[in-house]
Amino acid sequence: MMHPPALSLSPEKPVIDIKNLVTNFGSTLIHENLNLTIFKGEIIGIIGGSGSGKSVLLRTILGLKPPQSGSIRLLGKDIYQAPESAQEQVDKSCGVLFQNGALYTSLTVRENILVPLKEVAQIYPPFADSIVALKLGMVGLPLDTALKYPSELSGGMTKRVGLARALALDPSILFLDEPTSGLDPISAEAFDTLLKKLHAHLGFTVFMITHDLDTIKSVCTRIGVLLHKKLFLGTFEELKKMEDPWIHDYFHGNRARKIFGKGF
Amino acid sequence: MSAPFLSIQKHRSEIVLFPKGEWCLWTLGKHYQTLQSIDLEDRKIRKVIIDLSEIFKIDTGGAVLLLSLKKRLEDQKYSVKFENGSDETLQILNLVHHYPLNLEDTPKKSSAFRSFVLRLGEATVNLFSLTLQLTSFFGEVIVTLLQSLRKRSSFRLISFCSHLQDVGVNALPIVGLISFLIGVVLAYQGVTQLKRFGTEIFTVNLLALGILREVGILITAIVVAGRSGSAFTAQIGTMVLNEEVDAMQTMGLDPVNVLVIPRIMALMIALPLLTFFSDIVGLLGGAFMTHTLMDLSYVQFIEQLKLAITPTTFWVGMVKSPFFAFLIGLVGCFEGLQVSGSAESIGQHTTKSVVESIFLVIVADAAFSILFSYLGI
Secondary structure (H helix, E strand, C coil): CCCCCCCCCCCCCEEEEEEEEEEEECCEEEEEEEEEEEECCCEEEEEECCCCCHHHHHHHHCCCCCCCEEEEEECCEECCCCCHHHHHHHHHCEEEECCCCCCCCCCCHHHHHHHHHHHHCCCCCCHHHHHHHHHHHHCCCCHHHHHCCHHHCCHHHHHHHHHHHHCCCCCCEEEEECCCCCCCHHHHHHHHHHHHHHHHHHCCEEEEECCCHHHHHHCCCEEEEEECCEEEEECHHHHHCCCCHHHHHHHHCHHHHHHHCCCC | CCCCEEEEEECCCCEEEEEEEEECHHHHHHHHHHHHCCCCCCCCCCEEEEEHHHEEEECHHHHHHHHHHHHHHHHCCCEEEEECCCHHHHHHHHHHCCCCCCCCCCCCCCCHHHHHHHHHHHHHHHHHHHHHHHHHHHHHHHHHHHHHHHCHHHCCHHHHHHHHHHHCHHHHHHHHHHHHHHHHHHHHHHHHHHHHHCCHHHHHHHHHHHHHHHHHHHHHHHHHHHHHHHHHHHHHHHHHHCCHHHHHHHCCCCHHHHHHHHHHHHHHHHHHHHHHHHHHHHHHHHHHHHHHHHCCCHHHHHHHHHHHCCHHHHHHHHCCHHHHHHHHHHHHHHHHHHCCCCHHHHHHHHHHHHHHHHHHHHHHHHHHHHHHHHHCC
């Protein structure tokens, strides 16, 4: 069947459920017994030092890098164990914004957004064009962007087009890999506002890797810290009180103090 | 899963539309045509209510469809209102109705004649500018080459050696195989044709002249153009896309010196050697075939070979190879540096690089033939 899985999950049922995940590159262990449970409608921000395995975690969840052991369930289905049809269904309810946009360089913006609409949901113009117009509008791009090629776009526009493409099929889980990196502070703030607005209206779940302290403070409902091959998940207030040196430095460093205020 | 549909109830003073089922992107693709073509065909009643209470689920796709339906009905002078929507439904409709839903049309295609003239003009201008650019690149390469000959330290020895391995040593098997087969084919044709005159022994002369003067070098040049010229374009093109070439320039490194010279030099050393190899293996193939077809012993073959050729025959073929190598390397690197924008561009330029270098090699070969006939060689 063409249809995606039922999206109306009860609040208690986790959208992303990772149990005892172990991943490695050769003999280097990246994650050791990592656990993570995310519920519907949450916006999770993943932080961690360079090389702590944030991107690897994202790739593992997306089904791009099989783990050594452990289970990953998206929308209740184990993505590495479930039959292919179920895996496809899960894929269809995920939208991904890659770090550099990952737009198809030989297609125009319009065609880029049409790819999931046409190939996956079998929606064709003119209906599909209305959807493209809507999604471009939603991410705050003028409609004449539609005819441009990715090489003609600025970094910020590329990210927005990437987001529009990720949102094309109204995903129930949105994965964002450093959505605000490389953006000027104004664009980054606009991105935060946009994400909050869309989240409020469309109610998707967000899994986001970010280094942006503003985003973490203003957008995320919970924050996951990748540290010592494990993930520490908590609200902003909870993490702030943790005594691990890295977490302490993160939330009490100079930059953090400027953003989070003197009281920290 | 329930398919989306629209039921219509006509009352005395109003028409009520009930969208039912799942109005989601996943289900709408198939039903779009039917949903879009609904026609109320009522001349008296002007009031339409879209009752949202029976929608099972809706996403932005459903909202787009409902809003465009509303707009279409309003254009037909109906007054349209949404009613009884759940919070969720209204929220999505509210979000969507802020945005324009008409994508501007792609620019209209001009008439066939006009576009033909346009393309012809464009192609002509491109041809001239390409020639100009290639010539200026040629000059740049020559200047850099002379500089690196004068100042040895600027020559990239390691890069040169690794390219020599790639374009030379690694090409041996394929060049050898093709040359051997060509030798076999030529010998077969020679023997069958010359047999009619009882002069099949002259097959050896045919082979010797053909392979040493023309076939050996041409086959090798074409294989190398397809193998290494295209690789140069793809490698340099990817570096251009990745801004590696820009990075080089900002460090004060000259891309021509770093990327182009070692490749062209490696090719100019490798191609003569490969040609020599191809000549030998081609003759071997011929010897093998004449031996099979006409019981000519290998010793007899060599005796006849000695009668057929002079050292000049060999050198006439050999002397062309560095020039061909230069052309292949020049075009390969040039096209690589022309890459811009997209992954598609790498493909286009790689194709162009192979086509242009083979074309130039054959043009150069013709020029050499004319030159040799003037010189009486």
